[in-house]
Each structure stands twice: as C-alpha cells, then as structure tokens.
Amino acid sequence: MFNIPTVTNQYSNLIADKINHKTKPLGALGKLEQCATQLVTLFSQNVADEDAFKTFTPSITKPxxxxxxxxxxxxxxxxxxxxxxxxxxxxxxxxxxxxxxxxxxxxxxxxxxxxxxxxxxxxxxxxxxxxxxxxxxxxxxxxxxxxxxxxxxxxxxxxxxxxxxxxxxxxxxxxxxxxxxxxxxxxxxxxxxxxxxxxxxxxxxxxxxxxxxxxxxxxxxxxxxxxxxxxxxxxxxxxxxxxxxxxxxxxxxxxxxxxxxxxxxxxxxxxxxxxxxxxxxxxxxxxxxxxxxxxxxxxxxxxxxxxxxxxxxxxxxxxxxxxxxxxxxxLQAALGFYNQMASFADAGVEQVVS
Missing domain, CATH: 3.40.50.10210 (Nicotinate-nucleotide-dimethylbenzimidazole phosphoribosyltransferase (CobT), large domain)
Known part of the structure; x- marks a missing residue:
C-alpha cells in the first residue's frame, strides 16, 4: 500500500566511528548518540558512496x-x-x-x-x-x-x-x-x-x-x-x-x-x-x-x-x-555534536578509554 524504502545501514560503521572519536567518553552523550545515529542513517540513504559520506553534513531542513x-x-x-x-x-x-x-x-x-x-x-x-x-x-x-x-x-x-x-x-x-x-x-x-x-x-x-x-x-x-x-x-x-x-x-x-x-x-x-x-x-x-x-x-x-x-x-x-x-x-543538538564537535585527533586530546 505504501512503497517505503528499506532503511539501509551502509554507513553504520562510519557513523559509529565518528561518534566514538568525539572528545568525550564512549556513550557519554547517551540518547543523543542514538538520535544522531538514527538521523544520520535516515538522511544519508541517498549518499552515493563512502567518499561522499565523509563530506556529508546531515541537517534538519524545514521541520x-x-x-x-x-x-x-x-x-x-x-x-x-x-x-x-x-x-x-x-x-x-x-x-x-x-x-x-x-x-x-x-x-x-x-x-x-x-x-x-x-x-x-x-x-x-x-x-x-x-x-x-x-x-x-x-x-x-x-x-x-x-x-x-x-x-x-x-x-x-x-x-x-x-x-x-x-x-x-x-x-x-x-x-x-x-x-x-x-x-x-x-x-x-x-x-x-x-x-x-x-x-x-x-x-x-x-x-x-x-x-x-x-x-x-x-x-x-x-x-x-x-x-x-x-x-x-x-x-x-x-x-x-x-x-x-x-x-x-x-x-x-x-x-x-x-x-x-x-x-x-x-x-x-x-x-x-x-x-x-x-x-x-x-x-x-x-x-x-x-x-x-x-x-x-x-x-x-x-x-x-x-x-x-x-x-x-x-x-x-x-x-x-x-x-x-x-x-x-x-534532535538539533544530536546533529550539532555529530557535525561540529571535535575528534580527539582534531583537538589534540588524548583519547579517553572507558
């Protein structure tokens, strides 16, 4: 009745890796990390390949x-x-x-x-x-x-x-x-x-x-x-x-x-x-x-x-x-930290191990 595209997790490893290397302990942003993962997954369904994904900046538009x-x-x-x-x-x-x-x-x-x-x-x-x-x-x-x-x-x-x-x-x-x-x-x-x-x-x-x-x-x-x-x-x-x-x-x-x-x-x-x-x-x-x-x-x-x-x-x-x-x-905060928060490498901070 409704032709809904199946959500693929083709970039799940890249999303998780990006979130986990932000300047914070693993999982420290709790539900916001889950929100970021879901939103980025949804908004990246039509991103062509991994190279394109690495420059992709997901955002909420006209909510x-x-x-x-x-x-x-x-x-x-x-x-x-x-x-x-x-x-x-x-x-x-x-x-x-x-x-x-x-x-x-x-x-x-x-x-x-x-x-x-x-x-x-x-x-x-x-x-x-x-x-x-x-x-x-x-x-x-x-x-x-x-x-x-x-x-x-x-x-x-x-x-x-x-x-x-x-x-x-x-x-x-x-x-x-x-x-x-x-x-x-x-x-x-x-x-x-x-x-x-x-x-x-x-x-x-x-x-x-x-x-x-x-x-x-x-x-x-x-x-x-x-x-x-x-x-x-x-x-x-x-x-x-x-x-x-x-x-x-x-x-x-x-x-x-x-x-x-x-x-x-x-x-x-x-x-x-x-x-x-x-x-x-x-x-x-x-x-x-x-x-x-x-x-x-x-x-x-x-x-x-x-x-x-x-x-x-x-x-x-x-x-x-x-x-x-x-x-x-x-939801905006979830994408905000995903897009803008520094990684350990970017910030020159020793990575926190949980």
Whole structure:
C-alpha cells in the first residue's frame, strides 16, 4: 500500500566511528548518540558512496508540525468532560496563534500547519487544510466509526500533503492532534492491537473523573465486542475504532516514510496511530522517533510493546503535538555534536578509554 524504502545501514560503521572519536567518553552523550545515529542513517540513504559520506553534513531542513483535527461520535457517550464543539474552538485557537503548540513552534522553529480532517464546525482560514472525511465519526461502540473508503481517502489526503512538504524541502515532520473523545478511540485501538483489557488502556484523557473513566472502559469494551470480526486487519480496525484525525496521522506517518523523512511521534494518540502504521508496513518503524512518554495511563505500555524509548518524560497530557515540538532542540543538538564537535585527533586530546 505504501512503497517505503528499506532503511539501509551502509554507513553504520562510519557513523559509529565518528561518534566514538568525539572528545568525550564512549556513550557519554547517551540518547543523543542514538538520535544522531538514527538521523544520520535516515538522511544519508541517498549518499552515493563512502567518499561522499565523509563530506556529508546531515541537517534538519524545514521541520514541520501538522496538527490534525477530527470530531468523534463517541464523545456523546459520556467519555469526556468537554463537548465536541471544543474541537472547532481549539482549531480556531490554533489559527489565531493562541495555543501551546503555537507558542512552542514559534519558539523552537517548527512550521505549524493545521488540517481539518472532519470537525463539527469547519474553521475557514487560509492556513487550514481541508481534508474533511465528514463532520464527525459514528459512535464506535454502536457502529463502525467510518467506512473503509473514508480510511483510504484519509490516507490519500495525507500522502498528498506529505509529498508537497517533501517537495518544498521538509525532511523532518511531526504530527499533533485535536479531537474531543480521541483518547477513547486510541485506547480502543491499543486494546485491540495489543490484546489487552480496556482497563489497562483507558486513562483520564483531559482529566476526567473516575466515574467517566469507568464509562470510557465500558464504551471501549462494547466497541471491542461489537467489532471483534473487524480487528485483525489494520484498515478495518481503523474504520471500526479510529477517528478521522487518527486515520490521517497513520497515513501521514507512512507517507512521510515514503518520502524518506524523519517522523517525530508525539503522545498517546499519535503512538496508537504509529502502531497501526507499523501493522500496515513494518518498515515505517525505522523512520519513527518517539518524542516523549505522556501522562496518559496506557502510553508507557504502548511504548514498551513497541520496544522504543522516548526522548522525554515531562508528564504531558495535552496532545496538539506539544511533546513532539519540544523534542526538536534535542534532535538539533544530536546533529550539532555529530557535525561540529571535535575528534580527539582534531583537538589534540588524548583519547579517553572507558
């Protein structure tokens, strides 16, 4: 479905040798060394040979963060403290520059774009991409959230967006989301994919009461029973349990990998999309950088199941792509030390032996 190039490690020895000969003890920069290795590996896929690689200076170009917004019919099932109207209100806030993600992107150098995947009240603005699959999904505990045709349309929308961004020079992408009720959808996807009980996957989302958490668990259990026959295939799984924004994020991760981009994964909802993307095409995992572990209950279990270690642990539970946005300085620092830090030989320093 997505033609994602296999990531080759043709220069892995050269990358490791360069990192290990910097003026520091072996491994002293910890996760930054892992980040540097992954980024340099991704960005050097089209470098012709070892001679060209030795003069290659990898860099992050035109980093872009897309916030995908969608409304969920399940929100009317008593699973959130806020009504679906808030999704459109927050999209308007993104457009006017007043949200946390606006502040972080402006501070840190991301280009921010907003995508309407299907919200109740469309926000008309030049900066909002119209990728609407409808105005709201169906309640996932009573019927299919959407059709498989809508899933495919969402993938097509996302692929076109990523092709355009790549054409414009972006090589590093991150995704955020906005959608009242979407932690319920993500928890259902997690429970289905990891074969876990709903109570291990459902959390407090925006900060709901214990009674609402119990209601969310019941709703997820109902959805899993209702759609039991639809859960093995990732496309019908998304149609049954997903959201319009989750579908787009899944497709965008796959589409970005097709373009050879580094993909920064945000929190609980985006990690659920990543699990689906990996189920569709496992090669995509090599392109993913997991930004943070959120404060949503199931996220740590999800990251453990994916066998990945996030860069940050800040107890965030906002969404919007805020955790992904905050990771950019670390990624830039990783490439910064790789490109600019002196080697022992360059600096005339006796090599440290660990």
């Amino acid at each position: 872009t963060l897309l916030v995908f917004a969608g409304d969920h019919g399940v929100a009317a099932q008593g699973v959130s403290i806020a009504p679906s109207d808030v999704t459109s209100q927050m999209v308007a806030n993104f457009v006017s520059g007043g949200a946390a993600i606006n502040v972080f992107c402006q501070q840190l150098g991301w280009q921010l774009e907003v995508v309407d995947c299907g919200i109740l009240h469309p926000v008309t603005a030049p900066s909002v991409h119209d990728c609407r699959l409808g105005s709201i999904t169906k309640p996932l505990n009573t019927e299919m959230a959407m059709s498989t045709m809508q899933v495919q349309q969402g993938f097509d929308n996302a692929t076109q967006l990523l092709q355009q961004l790549s054409h414009n020079g972006c090589n590093t992408i991150a995704f955020g989301e906005m959608g009242i009720g979407n932690t319920t959808s993500a928890a259902a996807l997690m429970a289905a994919m990891l074969n876990l009980p709903a109570q291990q996957c459902v959390g407090k989302g925006t900060g709901v009461s214990d009674d609402i958490v119990k209601r969310k668990i019941t709703v997820v259990e109902q959805a899993l029973r209702l759609h039991k026959s639809q859960l093995a295939d990732p496309i019908t799984l998304l149609a049954a349990l997903g959201g319009f924004e989750i579908v787009h994020i899944t497709g965008a991760m796959l589409g970005a990998a097709e373009q050879g981009m580094a993909v920064v994964v945000d929190g609980f909802i985006c990690s659920a999309a990543a699990m689906v993307a990996i189920a569709i095409n496992p090669v995509v995992k090599d392109y993913l950088i997991f930004a943070h572990c959120s404060n949503e209950q199931g996220h740590r279990l999800m990251l453990d199941a994916l066998n990945v270690t996030p860069l940050l642990q800040l107890d965030l539970r906002l969404g919007e792509g805020t955790g992904a946005a905050l990771s950019l300085p670390l």
